[in-house]
Amino acid sequence: MSRSIGSKKKYSPDVLAExxxxxxCGAVSLNSAARSFGIPKTTLHDTIKGxxxxxxxxxxxxxxxxxxxxxxxxxxxxxxxxxxxxxQELLVTVKNILDADGRKTPFKDNKPGKxxxxxxxxxxxxxxERSPMQLGKERAVITPKRIEAWFRDLRDFLQHEVNDxxxxxxPSRIYNADESGFPLSLKRGKVLSMKGAKNVYNLTSSNKTxxxxxxxxxxxxxxxxxxxxxxxxxxxxxILDGFEDAAFGRSDNGWMDTELFMTWLNSVFIPGxxxxxxxxxxxxxxxxxxxxxxxxxxxxxxxxxxxxxxxxEHASHLIQxxxxxxxxxxxxxxxxxxxxxxxxxxxxxxxxKNFASVxxxxxxxxxxxxxxxxxxxxxxxxxxxxxxxxxxxxxxxSRVFSPVPSESxxxxxxxxMNLSSDSVESPGVDPSPAQPxxxxxxxxxxxxxxxxxxxxxxxxxxxxxxxxxxxxxxxQRIPPVELPTPSTxxxxxx
Numbered sequence: 001m002s003r004s005i006g007s008k009k010k011y012s013p014d015v016l017a018e019x020x021x022x023x024x025c026g027a028v029s030l031n032s033a034a035r036s037f038g039i040p041k042t043t044l045h046d047t048i049k050g051x052x053x054x055x056x057x058x059x060x061x062x063x064x065x066x067x068x069x070x071x072x073x074x075x076x077x078x079x080x081x082x083x084x085x086x087x088q089e090l091l092v093t094v095k096n097i098l099d100a101d102g103r104k105t106p107f108k109d110n111k112p113g114k115x116x117x118x119x120x121x122x123x124x125x126x127x128x129e130r131s132p133m134q135l136g137k138e139r140a141v142i143t144p145k146r147i148e149a150w151f152r153d154l155r156d157f158l159q160h161e162v163n164d165x166x167x168x169x170x171p172s173r174i175y176n177a178d179e180s181g182f183p184l185s186l187k188r189g190k191v192l193s194m195k196g197a198k199n200v201y202n203l204t205s206s207n208k209t210x211x212x213x214x215x216x217x218x219x220x221x222x223x224x225x226x227x228x229x230x231x232x233x234x235x236x237x238x239i240l241d242g243f244e245d246a247a248f249g250r251s252d253n254g255w256m257d258t259e260l261f262m263t264w265l266n267s268v269f270i271p272g273x274x275x276x277x278x279x280x281x282x283x284x285x286x287x288x289x290x291x292x293x294x295x296x297x298x299x300x301x302x303x304x305x306x307x308x309x310x311x312x313e314h315a316s317h318l319i320q321x322x323x324x325x326x327x328x329x330x331x332x333x334x335x336x337x338x339x340x341x342x343x344x345x346x347x348x349x350x351x352x353k354n355f356a357s358v359x360x361x362x363x364x365x366x367x368x369x370x371x372x373x374x375x376x377x378x379x380x381x382x383x384x385x386x387x388x389x390x391x392x393x394x395x396x397x398s399r400v401f402s403p404v405p406s407e408s409x410x411x412x413x414x415x416x417m418n419l420s421s422d423s424v425e426s427p428g429v430d431p432s433p434a435q436p437x438x439x440x441x442x443x444x445x446x447x448x449x450x451x452x453x454x455x456x457x458x459x460x461x462x463x464x465x466x467x468x469x470x471x472x473x474x475x476q477r478i479p480p481v482e483l484p485t486p487s488t489x490x491x492x493x494x
Contacts, residue, residue: 171219181210221369242357280305325375
């Protein structure tokens with residue numbers, strides 16, 4: 001049963017301030033000002049007496065404005081470094097604050113409910129609930145030093161190994177190749193239906209197969225025809241019916257393998273360069289997957305004026321052009337093409353037999369010059385500029401693993417953010433462990449960075465990012481943010 005809420009008199013902070021000034025200067029009485037401006041008498045009285053630290057109107061909140069601001073900053077910070085908090089974790093954090101403070105609250109067991117949560121979000125519009133993308137720990141340790149070292153090695157390679165100074169400034173000769181999977185059975189988002197309906201269905205294929213597609217594009221927008229890799233060995237029909245311009249590949253599991261990559265180099269990529277009369281040498285960026293770095297592939301590339309260069313391991317989300325600016329667009333268009341196909345061909349679904357014809361629509365819609373140019377720009381590969389990568393928000397999680405001077409580590413259990421009021425250092429805690437040196441990693445091989453556990457990450461984060469620093473001469477990678485300090489003895493300052 002929903003509660004009934006009476007009508008409220010609305011007034012702006014400016015109106016409240018004007019009314020308070022008139023009463024303070026003796027121009028009108030308190031009662032007259034309250035009636036004239038439509039402001040509750042108690043609100044106007046409290047404002048005149050300085051009871052409220054701010055001009056925010058409405059009922060008093062359980063937490064002060066400064067406490068809520070620190071909570072909001074903490075939530076945003078934890079989200080940036082890959083440890084976003086859920087609704088329940090936020091409510092438990094507030095409960096910890098109130099338990100330690102001892103103040104009276106209307107909440108059962110000091111834990112706020114949904115009404116407080118919705119009010120908190122309304123008071124802080126900078127917050128919103130999002131579905132996070134999963135980031136593996138291997139990717140999270142890609143620190144700024146490793147990015148800088150990889151770009152430094154790339155420049156050295158182009159300067160000393162490639163006998164063509166003009167290559168670095170010619171986008172028509174810089175390519176990126178990568179594979180991605182396209183499922184036959186798609187997950188559907190929300191659809192319109194009758195209100196109160198118990199069951200809402202979406203007709204789709206029960207086949208969980210994914211079709212691998214190898215794509216390649218240059219920094220100027222030249223797309224090599226895609227290779228579609230099907231699982232299986234024999235097909236009794238034209239598997240590329242509807243997209244004959246694509247290249248055909250097959251393997252037992254439908255994944256790219258060494259033989260298929262060699263076929264792509266010899267039968268797709270090199271002929272694609274020749275037909276466009278691309279000047280040699282060319283630079284081809286690929287990830288360090290074992291299918292790409294064979295001696296046979298190296299020989300073919302060398303014989304055809306192709307310098308194949310491996311991207312930094314586990315950094316495709318940062319410096320792989322096709323991952324950054326193409327595959328997301330292609331998959332969005334693929335899902336729309338599948339939906340259109342199923343609506344136009346009820347009750348058929350997408351299968352291996354008709355995959356090519358449906359995929360062609362998405363491919364032609366996605367392979368634009370603009371998408372290719374933006375993809376290389378976002379990756380910092382044309383023009384070559386590592387600062388583009390280092391400035392992206394995707395680097396935030398890696399900063400947790402960067403070596404940062406630290407005098408202390410927050411107490412065990414800080415992951416639950418048991419916030420306090422006073423910025424006090426926790427006694428008897430050991431300094432954070434030293435991080436391994438990753439300043440000069442090779443361009444292909446991965447590093448042996450130690451991966452911290454989630455609890456350790458949160459503890460170090462709270463100590464290094466949230467706790468005020470008493471040693472002003474210490475250097476930090478990230479400026480300290482005035483956020484809550486974990487403690488069980490005191491509460492957040494009012």
